[in-house]
Amino acid sequence: MFSEGNVLNRTTALPRLAWAGIAFVGTLLPISSFADDQDVRDYRSHIMKTMGEQFAALNQISKGKVPAADVATQAEVLRITAGVAKVAFTPKVLGGEAKPEVWDKWDDFSKRLDELVAAATDVSKAAKQGGVAAVTPKLSSLSCKGCHDVYRVQKK
Amino acid sequence: MIRASKAAAVGIILGVTMLLPMVGHTDDKDVVDYRQHIMKSLEHQTAVLGQILSGAGPAENTLAHMETLALTASVALKSFEAKVPGGAAKPEVWKDWADFSKRMKEFAEKSAEMAKVGREQGVDQAAMLVIEALPCKGCHDVYRDEKKI
Numbered sequence: 001m002f003s004e005g006n007v008l009n010r011t012t013a014l015p016r017l018a019w020a021g022i023a024f025v026g027t028l029l030p031i032s033s034f035a036d037d038q039d040v041r042d043y044r045s046h047i048m049k050t051m052g053e054q055f056a057a058l059n060q061i062s063k064g065k066v067p068a069a070d071v072a073t074q075a076e077v078l079r080i081t082a083g084v085a086k087v088a089f090t091p092k093v094l095g096g097e098a099k100p101e102v103w104d105k106w107d108d109f110s111k112r113l114d115e116l117v118a119a120a121t122d123v124s125k126a127a128k129q130g131g132v133a134a135v136t137p138k139l140s141s142l143s144c145k146g147c148h149d150v151y152r153v154q155k156k
Numbered sequence: 157m158i159r160a161s162k163a164a165a166v167g168i169i170l171g172v173t174m175l176l177p178m179v180g181h182t183d184d185k186d187v188v189d190y191r192q193h194i195m196k197s198l199e200h201q202t203a204v205l206g207q208i209l210s211g212a213g214p215a216e217n218t219l220a221h222m223e224t225l226a227l228t229a230s231v232a233l234k235s236f237e238a239k240v241p242g243g244a245a246k247p248e249v250w251k252d253w254a255d256f257s258k259r260m261k262e263f264a265e266k267s268a269e270m271a272k273v274g275r276e277q278g279v280d281q282a283a284m285l286v287i288e289a290l291p292c293k294g295c296h297d298v299y300r301d302e303k304k305i
Contacts (some may be wrong), residue, residue: 035212043213046200048225053197057190065186070231075222077197084217 035093041096044088047081052054053080056145058123062136071135075120075127078142082120112147119143134145188243191235194228201225202290209283218279219271225290226264226271233260243305259295266291 034040057074089110092103100118102109119141126134148154205221207213228257249256257284270289274282296302 018280026229028166031207033211033215039207043207046204046207050200050204052199053193053200057197060186060193065183066190067231067234070234072157073227073231077227079223080220084214084220087214087217122165138168 037093037095040088040091041098042092043113044085044098046095047085047088050081051078051085051144054081054138055142058135058139062132064132064140068132071132072124072127074103074125075135079117079120079124082113082117085116086110089113098153099151099153108148109151112143112151116144116147184240186234188241188245189237191245193245194235196230198211198225198232198292201228202292205286211285216278218283219274222267222271222274222279222282226267228258229264229278232243232263233257236260244297244301246268246301249299256299259291263289263291263295297298 027135054074054077057066058071058078061068061071061074063117089098094100094103119138123138123142126138134154201221201224204213205218205225208218208221210213236245236249241250242248266285266289270282270285271283
């Protein structure tokens with residue numbers, strides 16, 4: 001999927017096409033288009049960090065510390081971000097804080113990502129319908145830690 | 157909650173027009189943390205969109221990132237409404253509130269427009285709007301203390 005040919009294609013053609021406004025997405029390059037391994041690590045790290053900030057914001061909201069009116073927006077951002085996480089981990093690129101088990105046990109890892117998406121969708125729906133009160137009991141269902149315990153290198 | 161409603165009650169008794177809805181704001185650290193979570197989320201979302209637009213990220217996620225940027229921008233202004241100096245925010249945020257809030261509103265509007273164009277006309281069209289939709293540096297140059305970052 002991430003062949004050398006694609007790499008060349010991506011690094012040269014895509015940026016110019018993108019800025020020229022020529023239709024390229026989904027036609028020219030239907031699949032992910034990371035230019036190199038570090039891009040893959042950077043990308044998934046940014047995705048996880050986005051979720052980290054969103055989760056922290058939701059926690060603050062659920063504790064009544066910051067505006068409750070934001071809950072649906074913050075939950076929706078988390079839902080959308082969770083939804084793109086699989087693309088971020090699909091290329092098998094070791095490093096960062098990801099353990100090799102991510103790819104050795106891809107079926108389980110990817111199932112957990114699906115569960116994350118389902119839980120985040122549920123939280124977002126609850127936020128829209130029931131506000132903070134509906135979200136608070138569901139935050140633990142996001143099971144961030146459950147996956148990190150198995151698949152993320154614990155920093156000392 | 158109790159403190160918030162007390163504050164509201166005091167506001168009513170004193171006949172003070174509450175400029176800023178303080179609901180749920182408990183202490184200053186929370187206020188600063190919260191707006192920083194929003195800003196840091198924006199930073200990571202911008203980074204991935206930048207990767208994609210420079211050919212170093214998965215193009216199929218472009219619209220998703222535009223959508224989250226627009227959503228996050230839509231709550232950014234409110235996170236500064238409580239006048240709590242601190243973090244890297246310069247006092248000018250509140251001294252020049254009219255200008256600051258105008259910039260935040262424009263940020264929210266233009267990023268929403270980018271996401272809408274992405275949805276309706278495709279992300280290649282929306283990509284043309286990215287620079288205008290993300291006026292991060294223009295605001296930081298004026299309102300963020302770079303020494304405190």
